[in-house]
Amino acid sequence: MNDRSAMIIEDNEDLGIIFAEALQAAGFETRLVPDGERALAQLKESVPRIIIVDLHLPHVSGEAILEWIRSDERFDESRVIIATADPRMADMLKEKADLVLLKPISFGQLRDLAARLTPAGSED
DSSP states (O other), X not given: OEEEEEEEEOSOHHHHHHHHHHHHHTTOEEXXXXXXXXXXXXXXXXXXXXXXXXXXXXXXXXXXXXXXXXXOGGGTTOEEEEEESOHHXXXXXXXXXXXXXXXXXXXXXXXXXXHHTSOTTOOO
16 A cells, blocks of 8 residues: 555546645645546555545446445555535445545645544655
8 A cells, every 4th residue: 555645536527636636735646536437447456545435426336436445455544535515425324434524625624634644654
């Protein structure tokens, strides 16, 4: 696992860019993935430290991606953040995520949260 990697699974390009910039400000290398199918393909090849998942995605839902991540022990140390505007779905899935953010989410809020999720000693 790369302790400085983050994957943003978000189909709203503008919001994905905001997430990426906030994570980059906290020292993370980011990858923006716009749909669930591509996200699963990339997650089979890499294990990011932080994964932000929108629940409403094209091709494969964020809920299915979350289930897949939690079933794979390679992701045991990854921090998974749900980002959604759907409070009902967020409430249903909150036990499977490390953090739930209800949209709209500010740049500063995400940057500060990403900095808190950075493992101790990885500030090199």
